[in-house]
Amino acid sequence: MLKGLNKSRDERGITGLETAIILIAFVVVASVFAYTVLSAGIFSSQKGQEAVYAGLSEVRATMEVKGDVFAYGNTTTGNVTAVSFILTNTEKGQAIDLTPNPTGGNTSVTVISYTDQNQHVSNLPWTVSWIGKNDGDNLLNQDEQAVIRVDLSHLTTSPGTYSTFTVEVKPVTGAALVINRTLPARIDAVMDLH
Numbered sequence: 001m002l003k004g005l006n007k008s009r010d011e012r013g014i015t016g017l018e019t020a021i022i023l024i025a026f027v028v029v030a031s032v033f034a035y036t037v038l039s040a041g042i043f044s045s046q047k048g049q050e051a052v053y054a055g056l057s058e059v060r061a062t063m064e065v066k067g068d069v070f071a072y073g074n075t076t077t078g079n080v081t082a083v084s085f086i087l088t089n090t091e092k093g094q095a096i097d098l099t100p101n102p103t104g105g106n107t108s109v110t111v112i113s114y115t116d117q118n119q120h121v122s123n124l125p126w127t128v129s130w131i132g133k134n135d136g137d138n139l140l141n142q143d144e145q146a147v148i149r150v151d152l153s154h155l156t157t158s159p160g161t162y163s164t165f166t167v168e169v170k171p172v173t174g175a176a177l178v179i180n181r182t183l184p185a186r187i188d189a190v191m192d193l194h
Helices: 002-060
Strands: 063-065 070-074 079-089 111-116 126-131 145-151 164-170 177-182 190-192
Touching (some): 063 177, 079 177, 111 145
Antiparallel strands (some): 063 079, 111 164, 164 177
């Protein structure tokens, strides 16, 4: 009888040891799984942070039109030869390079394109002049105003009465500025397109 008691005690010890090993295995697997979940969460939050900072840098380097858009027409031919508008840097934005592009081509960092129902020109010639405060360079800084004049005389088909067109100003960083306007029923030398 003493032999039977000793034998059942030995089995209980082995069963307890097996249970402890299984419990430790569960804890290790759960720890590895928790580490994986935490690592994935940290990685995704870092990617989210990078996306937020990239978005902020795009927004900070954005410009806007201040005032109206003007079109300059040839009253003899009834076509528009140029448009002009005033650009300002949005609040606390990064400086935008407005080195002029008087001949078109790839000499400017900021590119201005034109689109209407008949054509799309991806890089038009344009000039810049400054009004008000200016520090003497071609960077559009906060509190500066730049008058951009886009030459439309080289288009295949010049816009005329009731033409709707789009001028897009694309800086090297930041969002593109899209200006949509429609010409009036009569082409004058100077037209305010609001």
